[in-house]
Amino acid sequence: EAGVTQSPTHLIKTRGQQATLRCSPISGHTSVYWYQQALGLGLQFLLWYDEGEERNRGNFPPRFSGRQFPNYSSELNVNALELEDSALYLCASSLRGGTGELFFGEGSRLTVL
Amino acid sequence: AQRVTQPEKLLSVFKGAPVELKCNYSYSGSPELFWYVQYSRQRLQLLLRHISRESIKGFTADLNKGETSFHLKKPFAQEEDSAMYYCALRNSGAGSYQLTFGKGTKLSVIP
Numbered sequence: 001e002a003g004v005t006q007s008p009t010h011l012i013k014t015r016g017q018q019a020t021l022r023c024s025p026i027s028g029h030t031s032v033y034w035y036q037q038a039l040g041l042g043l044q045f046l047l048w049y050d051e052g053e054e055r056n057r058g059n060f061p062p063r064f065s066g067r068q069f070p071n072y073s074s075e076l077n078v079n080a081l082e083l084e085d086s087a088l089y090l091c092a093s094s095l096r097g098g099t100g101e102l103f104f105g106e107g108s109r110l111t112v113l
Numbered sequence: 114a115q116r117v118t119q120p121e122k123l124l125s126v127f128k129g130a131p132v133e134l135k136c137n138y139s140y141s142g143s144p145e146l147f148w149y150v151q152y153s154r155q156r157l158q159l160l161l162r163h164i165s166r167e168s169i170k171g172f173t174a175d176l177n178k179g180e181t182s183f184h185l186k187k188p189f190a191q192e193e194d195s196a197m198y199y200c201a202l203r204n205s206g207a208g209s210y211q212l213t214f215g216k217g218t219k220l221s222v223i224p
Contacts, residue, residue: 003156033211042216043199056211090157094210100145100203102212104157 002026004105006091012111013081021076021108025093031055032074033094033102034066038087046089049074050096081112115140117202119215126190127223134185134218136174136200145203146176146183147212152196160185160198170194190222 005024013019025032034046045058049068057064063079072093078085088109092102116139126132138144148160161169163176163183174185183200197219201212 031210035214040216043214045211045213048211058211092157096210100147100162100210100212101159102149106156 004091004093004103006089006105006108008108009106010109010111012113014113015081015083017081017112019078019081019085019110021078021089021091021110022073023076023091023093023105024073025091026103029093029095029103030072031094031096032068032072033092034074034076035090035092036060036087037090037107038084043090047076078110083112086110086112115202115204115213117200117213117215119198119200119218121218122216123219123221125221125223128192129189132185132187132190132194132220132222134198134200134220136183136185136215138181138183138200138202140181140202140204142204144176144178146174147201147203148172148174148183148185149199149201149214150196151199157199190220192222192224195220195222 007022031050033048035043037043047066048056052068066076068074088107090107091105094102118137146163149157150160151157172187176183197217199217200215
């Protein structure tokens, strides 16, 4: 069974540009979570989507947004990129209301120059 | 606000020595706690959860509500235990199911 897949693996942008990251959850999983892993800061919760709706968001500015599609895949958009947005962005999926186990992708490395 | 603290960024132990990775949390409700592990060149994965009370790869963790701790222990470290370990707290209140992670501890087992 395929795990959580993310694309692109690496992305290089310049300040002020927009970045779009994509995630496909494990088949049957309806919840998608986005985390930012910046150097020295651990995993910071960004967004949680379930059944096509944004259910919760972390302490990030509105320029971090996303959506979940009918097939439960998800997109994370970061507008007006800043240097400090450089990080590894991890997507995870789970069964809604499940045991709490998150299944992670390998991440998308965003570099902002 | 909920918080997970892992006081050690790096922990080095010799093979065969006991290991204890510390985790403390603050949460007003009834906590659900997890340990996740990331081996070199692999994705982050669940190691164990407190409600299961299980031992995985020789690791155990006991939830101590009095001390608000969930330390990960193993009596005899193996080289293959070298990895990054994250303690995580699940917020099951208000319909929220995301995990709050600590900053992680890198365990290095010296041969």
